Amino acid sequence: RQEELLNNPEIAEKWEIHKDEKQQLSEYFANSQSYKLQSPDVGGQARRELSALFLERIFDLVDNDGYAAQILPGRTFAGAASKDLREHLLNNCEINSIIAFENNDIFDHVHGQYKFGITTFKNSGETTEVTSIFNQKSVDILKNIEEKIINVPRSILSQYSPKAKSFHFVEHKEEVEILKKM
Numbered sequence: 001r002q003e004e005l006l007n008n009p010e011i012a013e014k015w016e017i018h019k020d021e022k023q024q025l026s027e028y029f030a031n032s033q034s035y036k037l038q039s040p041d042v043g044g045q046a047r048r049e050l051s052a053l054f055l056e057r058i059f060d061l062v063d064n065d066g067y068a069a070q071i072l073p074g075r076t077f078a079g080a081a082s083k084d085l086r087e088h089l090l091n092n093c094e095i096n097s098i099i100a101f102e103n104n105d106i107f108d109h110v111h112g113q114y115k116f117g118i119t120t121f122k123n124s125g126e127t128t129e130v131t132s133i134f135n136q137k138s139v140d141i142l143k144n145i146e147e148k149i150i151n152v153p154r155s156i157l158s159q160y161s162p163k164a165k166s167f168h169f170v171e172h173k174e175e176v177e178i179l180k181k182m
Helices: 002-006 009-031 050-061 080-092 139-148 154-160 173-181
Strands: 067-073 094-102 115-122 129-136 150-153
Touching (some): 050 067, 050 080, 094 139, 129 139, 150 154, 150 173, 154 173
Parallel strands (some): 094 129
Antiparallel strands (some): 067 115, 129 150
16 A cells, blocks of 8 residues: 555655654754653663653753653653653652553543553652552542552662663552562
8 A cells, every 4th residue: 555655756755755854853852962861771672752752851841849740651660761761750850659540441542451650750859769559440549549659669669670670560558568578
């Protein structure tokens, strides 16, 4: 089908323009001083993602003593491309909370297994523990979050995934004690 469409000179020209624009954007993000956290070394698995670029930009847009809250894709908390961003959040920000969901009809027209999280942080300081809960199936958790949230010490995050710096998706308080012993 692609070959058939590209036989049309008008479509072929627009396709080339589109490819050139994407290449220019890619080069900009790769070389810009505004995006330094987009090439983590985790065995060649990383690639730039729009959500990661947006999160990195927030660090410059929010005042040092300011707070940010974002809805981020689940891969931000464990994906290879977001390793440097997670490290930045731990070392240069004070994460207040991460409440992560599996879609389960929260958003219409989004696959039920899609994961995302609400992240709040102060744009300065250092994170000593991550107040979080993962894999929630309903936003009802937000009504009594103080009763359900789990405090995960930074040391667990560092030891659980030392190379990729993935955040362990803790769902139960008992998991924290098990991870401490491991």
